[in-house]
Amino acid sequence: MAIVKTIYKRLLQSYGPQLWWPAETEFEVMVGAVLTQHTSWTNVEKSITSLNKKNALHIEAIMQMPETELSTLIRPSGFHRVKAKTLISLATLIHEQYDGSVEKLKKLPSNKKRIILLGVKGIGPETADDILLYALNEPCFVIDEYTKRIFKRVGKTPNNGSYNSWQKMLDKEFKGSLNEMREYHALLVVLGKNHCKSDPNCTGCPLVDICVYGSSHMSAS
DNA sequence: GTCCCGTAAG
DNA sequence: CTTACTGGAC
Incomplete structure (x- = not known):
């Protein structure tokens, strides 16, 4: 399966639905x-x-x-x-x-x-x-620092680093429903906070085995 | 001192 | 490209 879909499934399985955005209106x-x-x-x-x-x-x-x-x-x-x-x-x-x-x-x-x-x-x-x-019910991939950091480390990077090229690459490989797009962004943020920080903490990361960075940083420790 | 779910301006 | 914008948590 394509890596972008695989990551979504892994994260959903590990963390469960996040039900974002936390707000009343x-x-x-x-x-x-x-x-x-x-x-x-x-x-x-x-x-x-x-x-x-x-x-x-x-x-x-x-x-x-x-x-x-x-x-x-x-x-x-x-x-x-x-x-x-x-x-x-x-x-x-x-x-x-x-x-x-x-x-x-x-x-x-x-x-x-x-x-x-x-x-x-x-x-x-x-x-x-x-x-x-x-807020406006429009399915799209949000490209934040976590998203770029996670996919870079996993080994999935667009031709140029612009916002649009990141979004095109990910939208192309993950055509999800509105709810799935909402969950994906939320799950990436959770992963970014828990493991894929600027100073990464790969121990226990649900993606270690399929991550280029993670695979090369777990053996030595 | 470093890091946070960035953006505009120079 | 670099820098200003800003405060709170750790």
């Missing part, structure tokens, strides 16, 4: 996707909690909130000034162009949705794909 998924940029999820949770306490985890509240107040609320997530601008731009876009309805956004063709998201300053390809996958 689709807009909350979007907020979380922005806040978790280069930031650990535990810090994002602090921000989400603060926003919830202010009853501010919805489009109108974010849109109307003074930038300084919002940036204070999301402080634990880091890059808070930049991220506050991004969240206000995103909320304003949905409010003004789509009647404040995520459902309207969702109904647009997938390529258009992606272009719209990428048009928001502060939303790049990874965040756009997170939002497409977990």
Whole structure:
């Protein structure tokens, strides 16, 4: 079986369904996707909690909130000034162009949705794909640092290292349902946190035997 | 001091 | 390509 499918099966078997994204609403998924940029999820949770306490985890509240107040609320997530601008731009876009309805956004063709998201300053390809996958029901491969690191070590790398070439390579080899695409990204993140860190910990990794890096780093120890 | 589910700007 | 953006956990 092709390596990309094999890895999915292994990870699902090892870790079970992850049922991502952890959020109450689709807009909350979007907020979380922005806040978790280069930031650990535990810090994002602090921000989400603060926003919830202010009853501010919805489009109108974010849109109307003074930038300084919002940036204070999301402080634990880091890059808070930049991220506050991004969240206000995103909320304003949905409010003004789509009647404040995520459902309207969702109904647009997938390529258009992606272009719209990428048009928001502060939303790049990874965040756009997170939002497409977990908020707008659009199956796609999210290419984050974990994904690249894991597939590089396993021995599966695209011709050039661009975001698009990674995505094309993986989308081509794994045509999954929406739910499977959601699970795959979640499972790769779990593997990245548990084993495939920048300083790798191959002991107990469910992929050691099929990983180029893992195979050459387990014998000696 | 290093690492977090990055992005924009120079 | 490099650097700025930022704070919290370990």
